[in-house]
Amino acid sequence: MNQSLTDAEVQTLDVHWRAANYLAVGQIYLLDNPLLREPLRAEHVKPRLLGHWGTSPGLNLVHTHLNRLIRARDLDAICIWGPGHGGPAVLANSWLEGSYSAAYPDITRDEEGMRKLFRQFSFPGGVPSHVAPETPGSIHEGGELGYSLAHAYGAAFDNPGLLVACVIGDGEAETGPLAGSWHANKFLDPVHDGAVLPILHLNGYKIANPTVLSRIPEDELDQLLRGYGHEPIHVTGDDPVAVHRAMAAAMDQAVDRITAAQRAAREEGAVERPRWPMIVLRTPKGWTGPDKVDGLQVEGTWRAHQVPLDGIHTNPEHLAQLEAWLRSYRPEELFDESGRPRAEVLVHVPEGERRLGANPHANGGLLLRELPVRELERFAVPVDKPGATMHEPTRILGELLEQVMADTAGRRDFRLVGPDETASNRLQAVYQATGKAWQAQVLPVDENLARDGRVVEVLSEHLCQGWLEGYLLTGRHGLFSCYEAFVHIVDSMVNQHIKWLRTTRQIPWRAPIASLNYLLTSHVWRQDHNGFSHQDPGFVDHVLNKSPEVVRVYLPPDANTLLSVGEHVLRSRDYVNVVVAGKQPCFDWLSLDQARVHCARGAGIWEWAGTEDGSRDPDVVLACAGDVPTMEVMAAAQLLRELLPQLAVRVINVVDLARLMPADEHPHGMKDKEFDSLFTPDKPVIFAYHGYPWLIHRLAYRRTNHDQLHVRGYKESGTTTTPFDMVVRNDLDRYRLVMDVIDRVPGLSVRAAGVRQQMADVRARHHDWIRAHGTDLPEVADWTWNG
Numbered sequence: 001m002n003q004s005l006t007d008a009e010v011q012t013l014d015v016h017w018r019a020a021n022y023l024a025v026g027q028i029y030l031l032d033n034p035l036l037r038e039p040l041r042a043e044h045v046k047p048r049l050l051g052h053w054g055t056s057p058g059l060n061l062v063h064t065h066l067n068r069l070i071r072a073r074d075l076d077a078i079c080i081w082g083p084g085h086g087g088p089a090v091l092a093n094s095w096l097e098g099s100y101s102a103a104y105p106d107i108t109r110d111e112e113g114m115r116k117l118f119r120q121f122s123f124p125g126g127v128p129s130h131v132a133p134e135t136p137g138s139i140h141e142g143g144e145l146g147y148s149l150a151h152a153y154g155a156a157f158d159n160p161g162l163l164v165a166c167v168i169g170d171g172e173a174e175t176g177p178l179a180g181s182w183h184a185n186k187f188l189d190p191v192h193d194g195a196v197l198p199i200l201h202l203n204g205y206k207i208a209n210p211t212v213l214s215r216i217p218e219d220e221l222d223q224l225l226r227g228y229g230h231e232p233i234h235v236t237g238d239d240p241v242a243v244h245r246a247m248a249a250a251m252d253q254a255v256d257r258i259t260a261a262q263r264a265a266r267e268e269g270a271v272e273r274p275r276w277p278m279i280v281l282r283t284p285k286g287w288t289g290p291d292k293v294d295g296l297q298v299e300g301t302w303r304a305h306q307v308p309l310d311g312i313h314t315n316p317e318h319l320a321q322l323e324a325w326l327r328s329y330r331p332e333e334l335f336d337e338s339g340r341p342r343a344e345v346l347v348h349v350p351e352g353e354r355r356l357g358a359n360p361h362a363n364g365g366l367l368l369r370e371l372p373v374r375e376l377e378r379f380a381v382p383v384d385k386p387g388a389t390m391h392e393p394t395r396i397l398g399e400l401l402e403q404v405m406a407d408t409a410g411r412r413d414f415r416l417v418g419p420d421e422t423a424s425n426r427l428q429a430v431y432q433a434t435g436k437a438w439q440a441q442v443l444p445v446d447e448n449l450a451r452d453g454r455v456v457e458v459l460s461e462h463l464c465q466g467w468l469e470g471y472l473l474t475g476r477h478g479l480f481s482c483y484e485a486f487v488h489i490v491d492s493m494v495n496q497h498i499k500w501l502r503t504t505r506q507i508p509w510r511a512p513i514a515s516l517n518y519l520l521t522s523h524v525w526r527q528d529h530n531g532f533s534h535q536d537p538g539f540v541d542h543v544l545n546k547s548p549e550v551v552r553v554y555l556p557p558d559a560n561t562l563l564s565v566g567e568h569v570l571r572s573r574d575y576v577n578v579v580v581a582g583k584q585p586c587f588d589w590l591s592l593d594q595a596r597v598h599c600a601r602g603a604g605i606w607e608w609a610g611t612e613d614g615s616r617d618p619d620v621v622l623a624c625a626g627d628v629p630t631m632e633v634m635a636a637a638q639l640l641r642e643l644l645p646q647l648a649v650r651v652i653n654v655v656d657l658a659r660l661m662p663a664d665e666h667p668h669g670m671k672d673k674e675f676d677s678l679f680t681p682d683k684p685v686i687f688a689y690h691g692y693p694w695l696i697h698r699l700a701y702r703r704t705n706h707d708q709l710h711v712r713g714y715k716e717s718g719t720t721t722t723p724f725d726m727v728v729r730n731d732l733d734r735y736r737l738v739m740d741v742i743d744r745v746p747g748l749s750v751r752a753a754g755v756r757q758q759m760a761d762v763r764a765r766h767h768d769w770i771r772a773h774g775t776d777l778p779e780v781a782d783w784t785w786n787g
Contacts, residue, residue, distance in 0.1 A: 004245070004249070005244065005245050005248050005249075009248075010241055010244050010245060011344075012348060013064055013068060013244045013248070014240055014241070014244060015333070015334065015342075015344050016064045016067070016096070016346070016347070016348060016349070017057075017060055017061055017240070017244075018329045018330070019092075019096060019334040019335070019341060019345045020060035020063065020064065020089060020092045020093050020096060021056070021057055021288055021329055022326065022329040022334060023088070023091075023092035023095060023096070023114070023117070024056040024057075024060060024088035024089050024092045025053065025088075025289075025325065025326055025329075026114070026117075026118045026326070027051065027088040027091060027092065027117065027118050027121035027122075028049060028050070028051035028053060028121065028122075028307060029045050029046060029049060029118075029309075029312070029322060030044060030045065030115075030118040031044060031045060031046045031118070031119055032044045032115060032119075034111060034115045034118055034339070035111055035114070035331055035332075035339055036326060036327060036331060039323070040319065040322065040323035040326070041319075042312060042313050045312045045313065045319070045322070046123065047313070048122075049310055049312070050122035050307070051087070051088055051122055051129045051306065051307065052083075052085035052086055052087070052088070052129065052130075052305065052306050053088070053286055053289055053304060053305075053307065053308055054203065054205070054285040054286045054302075054306070055083040055085065055086040055089070055169060055285070056088050056092075057089075057283065057286070057287040057288050057289070058083075058086075058167075058201045058203055058281065058283050058287065059081060059083065059086040059089035059167060059201075060089045060092065060093065061247060061283065062079070062165070062167055062201070062281070063079070063089065063090070063093040063356065064093075065244075065247045065248060065251050066079060066165055066251070066356060067093075067097070067348045067349050067350060067356070068248065068251075068348040069251050069252070069255060070350045070354055071348050071349070071350045071351075073255065074354070075255070075354070076161050076163065076354070076359070076361075077162065077163040077164070077165060077354075077356070077359070078139070078162065078163075078165070078356060078359050078361050078362045078474075079137070079164075079165040079356055080139065080140045080148045080151050080164065080165070080166040080167070080470075081131045081140060081142060081148070081167050082142075082145065082149070082166065082168045082169050082172045082178075082201075083142070083145075083168075083169035083171075083172065084132075084140065084141065084142010084143060084144075085129060085130045085142060086130075086131070086142075087121075087128065087130045087131050087132065087135065087142060088121065088129075090131050090135055090137070090138065091117065091121065091127070091135060093356070093357070094135065094136045094137060094357035095107065095113070095117055096109075096345065096346070096349065097346075097349045097350070097355045097356070097357055098355070099136045099137060099355050099356075099357025100136055100357060101113065102136070102358065103136045103357075109339075109340055109341065110338045110339040110340050111339025112339070113339070114335075114339050128143070130142035130143050133500050133503040133504045133507060133510060134503070134507060135357075136357035136358065136362070136363075136509075137355075137356045137357035137359060137362045138362060139151060139361075139362050139364070139470065139473040139474060141496045141497075141499065141500050143499075144492060144496050145171065145172040145175055145178070146172055146176065146177035146462070147177055147178075147462075147465075147469070147493060147496075148166050148168055148172065148178070149166050149178055149182070149184065149196070149466075150177065150180075150181045150184065150462065150463050150465070150466020150467055150469075150470065151166075151466050151470035151473070152164045152166035152196045152198070152470060153181070153184040153185075153187070153188060153196055153466075153467055153470065154466060154467035154468060154470020154471040154472075154473075154474070155194075155361065155471070155473070155474045156188065156193050156194035156195060156196050156470075157188075157193050157194075157415065157456075157467065157470075157471055157476075158192060158193060158412040158413060158415070158454070158471075158476065159193065159194040159361065159474065160191070160192055160193060160194055160262075161194065162194035162195075162361055162474075163194060163255070163258070164194060164195070164196045164197070165196075165199060166196060166197065166198050167201055168199065168200050168201065169201055169203075170201065170202045170206075170211035170212075170213050170214050171205075171206035171207075171211055173200060173211070173212075174206075174211065174212055176462065177460075177462035177463070177466065177493075180458075180462055180463050181462075181463055181466065182228040182230075183228070183458065183460075183463070184196075184463060184467070185230070185273075186229065186273065186438070186439050186440045187437045187438065187456055187458070188439060189265075189437065189439065189451050189452055190261050190262050190264075190266070190274055191266050191451070191452065192412060192452050195258045195261075195262065195276070196276070197254055197255075197258070197277065197278065198230070198278040198279070199278070199279045199281055200225075200278065200279070200280045200281065201281050202214040202282045203282075203283055203285035203286075203287075204284070204285050204301075205285050205301060205302035205304075205305060206305070207305050207306075208302050209302065214282070221280070222234070222280075225278065225280070229273070229275055229276070230275065230276055230277065230278040231257065231275045231276070231277045231278070232277075232278055232279070232280050233250040233253055233254060233277060233278070233279050233280070234279075234280045235247050235250050235280065235282070236281075236282040236283075237283070238283065238284050238287060238300075240288075243283065247281070250279050251279070253277065254277040254278070257276070257277040258276065258277065261274035261276065271451070273439040273440060284300035285299070285300055285302070285304045285305065286298060286299045286300065286303075286304020286305075286308060287299065287300075288328070288329075289304055289308050289325060290308050290309060290321055290325055293308055293309060293318070293321065294317075309321055309322050309325075360475075361474045361475065362473075362474070363509070363510060364472065364473050364474040364476070364511070364513050365475065365510065365511025365512045365573075366475065366511045367474070367475030368475045368476075368477075368511070368512075368513060368514060369411065369413060369475075371404065371413075371477045371514070371570055371571060372404065372407040372408065373400070373404060373567050373570055373571060374400070374403050374404075374407070376400070376563050376564065376567055376592055376596075377592060379396060379399050379400045379403075380559075380560050380591075380592035380595075381396060381559050381588050382591070383560065383588045383589070383590060383592075383594075384591075386587075386588075386590070386609070386785060386787070387587045387589060387634065387784060387785025387787070388588070388784075388785075389587070390585040390587055390588065391558075391559040391585065391586070391588055392559075392582075392584060392585050393556065393558060393559040393562040393581045393582055393583070393586060393627070394425055394426040394562070394581055394582070395429070395583070396559040396560075396562065396563060397427070397519070397559075397562050397563060397566050397581070398426055398427035398428065398429035398430060399429050400563060400566060400567075401416060401429065401430050401566075402429040402430045402432050402433050404570070405433035405434045405454060405455075406432075406433040408454075408477075409434070413475075413476040413477060414454065414477045414478060415454045415455070415456055415467075415476070415477075415478045415479075416454070416455045416456070416478065416479050417455075417456045417457070417468045417479070417480050417481075418455075418456075418457055418464060418480060418481040418482055419457065419458065419459050419461050419464055419482060419483075419486070420459045421481060421482065421483060422455055422457060422481060424522065424583075425481050425483075425519070425521045425522060425583050426521075426583040427481055427519075430455055431448045434450065434452075435449055435450025435452070435453035435455065436448050436449050436450060436453045436455045436456070436457055437450065437451075437452075437453040437454065437455065437456045438450065438451065438453065439451060461482060461486060461487065461489040461490050462489060462493065464480055464482070465480065465493045465494070466493070468480050468516065469493070469497055469516065472513050472514050472515075472516060473513060475513065475514075476514065477570065478514070478517070479517045479518075479519060479570070480516070480517065480518050480519070481518075481519045482518065482519070482521075483520070483521070483522040483534065484520040484522060484523040484524060484536065484537060484539065484580065485524070485527075485533070485535060485536040486534075487518060487539045488536065488538065488539055491539070491542055494516070494542075494576060495546065497516055497576060498546045498547055498550050498576050499547070501513075501547075501550045501574050501575070501576065502547040504574070505549065505574065512573040512574045514572075514573060515573060515574065515575040515576065516575070516576045516577070517570065517577045517579070518539075518577065518578045518579065519579050519581065520539065520578060520579065520580045520581075521580075521581055521582060521583045522534070522583060523580060523581075523582060523690070524536065524537040524690070524691070524714050524718070524726075525626075525627075525628040525690070525714075525723070525726055525727065526582055526583070526584045526628070526723060527718070527726075531718065531719050531720035531721075532718040532719050532720075535714070535718035535726075537690055537691035537692065537714050538691065539578065540553050540578060540580065540657065540695065541691065541692060543576065543578050544657065544695065544699070546576075548661070548665060548666040548667065549667060550574070550575055550576055551576050551578075551658075552572075552575050552576070552577045552578070552658060552668070553577075553578045553580075553656070553657040553658065554569070554579045554580070554599075554655055554656055554657075555579075555580050555581075555625045555626045555627075555655060555657065555690055556579065556581055556595075556599070556655055557586075557589055557624070557626065557627050557653055557655070558586060558587060558588050558589045558627065558630075559588055560588065560590050560591065560592045560594075561589075561590060561595040561599055561655060562579070562581045563592070563595070564592070564596050564598075564599040565579055565581075565599055565655065568599065580626065580690060582627040582628070584723075586628075586631065587631060587634075587784075587785060589606075589630070589634075589653075598653070598655060599655050599656075602654070602655055602658075602659040602668060603652060603653070603654040603655065603656065603659040603660070603670075603678065604652065604653065604678075605651065605678065606651045606653055608787060609634060609637050609651035609787060610637060610648075610649045610651040611637075611640070611641055611645070611648055612648050612650055613648070617648070617683065618648045618649060618650035618680065618683055619647050619648045619683065619684075619745050619748075620648075620649055620650070620684050620685075620686065620741050620744070620745050621649075621650045621651075621652060621683055621685040621686070622636060622637055622650070622651050622652070622686050622688070622737065622741070623651075623652040623653075623685055623686070623687040623688070624651075624652070624654070624687070624689075625653070625655070625657060625687075625688075625689050625690055625696075626688075626690025626691075627690075628690070628723075628727065628732075629688035629689055629690055629712075629713075629732060630653060630688075632727055632734045633734075633737065634651070634787075636688075636734040636735075636737035636741070637651050637787070638787060639734060639735075639738050639759075640738060641787065643738075643752075643755045643758075644741075644752055644755060647741075647745070647748075649741075650680075652678060652679065656668055657695075657699065658699075660675075660696065660699040660700050661699050661700075662702055662703075672704065675700075675704075676703075676704055676705070679705065679709075680705060681704045681705050682704075682705055682708065683705070684708050684710065684741070684745055685705065685708055685709045685710065686710050686712070686737055686741055687709060687710065687711045688711075688712050688732055688737060689711055689712065689713035690713065690714070691713055691714055692713055692714055692715070693711035693713035693715065694711075695713075696709070696713070697711060708744075710740055710744060712730070712731055712732045713730065714730050714732075715730050715731070717729040717730050718730075721770070722774070722776045724766065724770075724776040724777070724781075725776070733763070735759040735760070735762050735763050736759070736763070738755070738756075738759050739756050739760065742755060742756045743756075762777070762779075765777065766780070
C-alpha cells in the first residue's frame with residue numbers, strides 16, 4: 001500500500017508534530033503562561049529545570065506517523081518507547097489524543113489542563129521525567145535502558161493481530177540486553193504472533209558522548225542489521241517536509257512487508273523465516289530546538305540531551321531564547337482560544353482504543369483471563385508416612401505445567417521461558433503439550449522444536465526476562481525457570497518491574513496483571529558437577545530488599561508443597577514471586593492436604609518431627625527453610641531423639657520467608673505474639689536456611705528472642721564435591737546442627753559432651769571418606785527418616 005503524501009497531509013502531520021514539540025518543551029520549562037498569552041517572564045519558568053529534550057522531537061515524529069498509520073489502516077498497535085527519558089514527548093502525544101485526560105480527568109484538554117500538564121512534569125507531587133506507569137499507553141519503565149526490544153517481542157507473542165512498534169535509542173542500542181534482543185526475531189511465529197517494528201533512532205549522542213551506531217558507516221550498520229535478519233529502511237534528514245514524506249513512505253513499506261509475510265505464513269503455508277522490516281531514523285538531537293546557546297552549537301550535539309537553556313533565572317538572553325523557541329512552533333495555529341488542539345492538529349489521531357494511549361494491550365490487566373489450573377490431586381504424590389518416599393519436586397511441577405500448557409493451547413496465553421534449562425530443571429513434561437519456539441534452521445537431530453511452540457528458550461536471561469515482562473504486561477501469564485545462581489543477571493530488570501508494580505497499585509486505571517513468577521532450581525546445595533561458579537543463593541536477598549507489598553519468596557521443602565505454592569503463584573496478581581525448589585530427589589514430607597495447610601500458614605510446627613509432649617516448653621527450636629536444610633534439620637532431630645531423648649525439641653518449617661518479618665513491615669509478617677508462640681520468646685533457635693544466614697537475622701532482628709537465634713546457611717564455601725560435603729563445608733549439616741544445640745541449650749554442653757564429640761568425629765570421618773571413595777558416608781547416603 002505504498003503511497004505518496006499530498007501536500008495537505010504533510011501539512012497536517014507537521015502541525016501535529018509541532019504541537020507535540022511545543023508541549024514537550026512546555027513540560028520541561030513552564031510553570032505558568034502555557035500559551036504565551038503574555039510575554040514570557042522568569043516567574044513563568046520552573047525554578048528547577050528537569051527533563052530530556054534531545055530525544056523528544058524524534059519520538060514526537062514517530063508518534064505522529066504511527067497515528068497516521070493506525071488511522072489509515074485501522075491497526076491495532078502499541079509502541080514501546082526505549083529512550084524512556086523522552087517522557088515529555090509521550091505525555092504530550094497522550095494529552096493531544098485525549099487518552100491522558102481520560103486517565104486523569106483533572107488534566108483537561110484546554111488551557112488550564114495544559115498548565116497542569118506542564119506544571120506536574122518533574123515537579124514535587126507530579127509525574128516522573130521518563131515514560132513511567134503513570135503514562136497511558138506505556139508498558140515499559142523508561143528509567144533504565146536496554147529492555148525495550150525484548151518487551152516488544154514479549155508483547156507480540158501470541159498476539160497475532162497486534163503491531164508492536166519499538167523505538168530504540170542509539171544509546172540504548174549499546175547495552176548488552178538490547179544487543180541480545182536483535183535475535184528475538186528467530187522466535188517470532190508469523191502465524192500465531194503479532195509483529196514487531198523496530199525503529200532505531202540515531203540522533204548521534206548519549207549524555208556526553210557520541211553513539212557507536214551513529215558513527216559507523218551507514219553501509220556497515222546496514223550489513224549489521226541485515227545480519228540480524230532485518231530488512232532496514234533508512235530515513236535521514238533535518239528538513240521536516242522531506243522527513244515527513246520519507247517517514248510515511250518507510251512506515252507504509254514496513255507494514256506492507258509485515259502484512260505480506262503474515263499472509264504468506266497464515267494463508268499460503270510459507271515456512272521460511274521472514275526477514276522482518278525495521279526503520280533506521282536519523283534526525284538531529286534536539287531537532288527544532290535552539291541552534292546555539294552562548295555561542296556553542298547545541299542542536300545536533302550532546303548539549304541538547306537534557307535542558308538546552310538552563311540559565312533562565314539568571315541570564316535574560318536564555319529567557320529570550322526560550323520564548324523565541326516556544327513561539328517558533330506558532331502555538332496560536334495549534335491551539336484555539338480555549339487552549340484545545342485545533343481540528344487540523346488531530347486529523348491523523350486515531351479514535352477510541354486505537355489511540356496509542358488507550359490501547360488495552362498497554363493496560364494488560366484489562367485483557368487478562370483466569371489461568372486454568374487443574375485440581376492438584378491429579379499431580380500430587382501420595383504420602384502415607386513422612387520421609388518414606390522420594391520425588392523430584394520440579395518434575396512433579398512439570399506435570400502440572402504440562403496440563404496448563406494443554407489447557408491454554410486454544411487461547412495461547414501462557415508461556416514458559418528460560419535460558420536453555422527447561423529439561424535440565426526437570427520440566428520437560430511440557431514438551432508433551434507444546435514445543436520450543438524456533439524459527440531458524442532445524443536439523444534432523446533436533447528435538448521438540450516447533451514454529452508454534454510456547455516454551456521459549458534462549459541463552460540470555462535478559463531476553464527471557466524481557467519477553468516475560470512484555471507478555472505479562474499485555475495481559476497474559478507465564479513462568480521463568482532459571483538456575484538459581486544465574487538469575488542474578490536480571491537483578492536490575494526485576495528492580496524495574498517491582499517498581500512498576502508498586503507504582504501501578506496507586507494508579508486506579510491500571511488493572512492488575514499476572515504475577516512475575518520465578519522458579520529457581522539447580523540450586524546452591526545441588527550443584528555437584530558444576531561447582532562454585534554455580535553456587536549463589538543471593539537472589540532472594542535482593543528481592544526481599546524491595547517493596548514488601550509486591551515481593552514474595554517461597555521455599556517449599558518437597559513435591560507437594562511445591563505444587564501448592566505453584567498453584568498459588570500462578571493464580572496471583574501484581575506480585576513478583578520467587579520460588580526456590582530442588583530438581584534432585586528429595587523426601588516427601590507432607591501429603592497434599594497437609595501441604596496446602598502448611599503453605600497457607602507459611603510457617604508452622606511439624607509436631608510429628610519433634611519431641612515435644614505438650615507438658616513443658618521446648619528446650620530448643622530447630623527451624624528450617626529450603627529442601628536441603630529441611631532434610632538436615634530432620635536428620636538432626638532424629639539424632640537428638642536417639643542420643644538425647646530427654647531433650648524437648650520443636651521443629652519448625654518455614655515456606656514463606658516473609659512470615660519472619662514483623663506484621664508492620666510486610667503483609668505476610670507475623671505479629672510479635674504469634675512469632676513468640678511459634679519460636680518461643682527465650683529458647684535457643686537453631687535455624688538452617690537455604691541461603692545467606694544474615695538474611696534471616698535481618699528479617700527477624702526486632703523479635704524478642706533474636707539474641708537466641710543462630711542461623712546456619714551458605715557462607716560462600718563451594719566447589720565440585722559431594723552433596724553432603726556442601727553442607728559440611730558451610731556448617732549446615734546435621735552433625736553441626738546437633739553440636740549447635742548442645743552448645744546453646746543451657747547446661748547441655750557438660751552433660752552431652754560425649755555426644756558433641758561423637759558428632760565432631762563423624763564430620764572428620766566424612767572428610768577422609770569422600771576423598772577416599774568419592775561418595776558420601778553410607779549413613780548419610782542411605783539415611784531415611786524413621787520418626
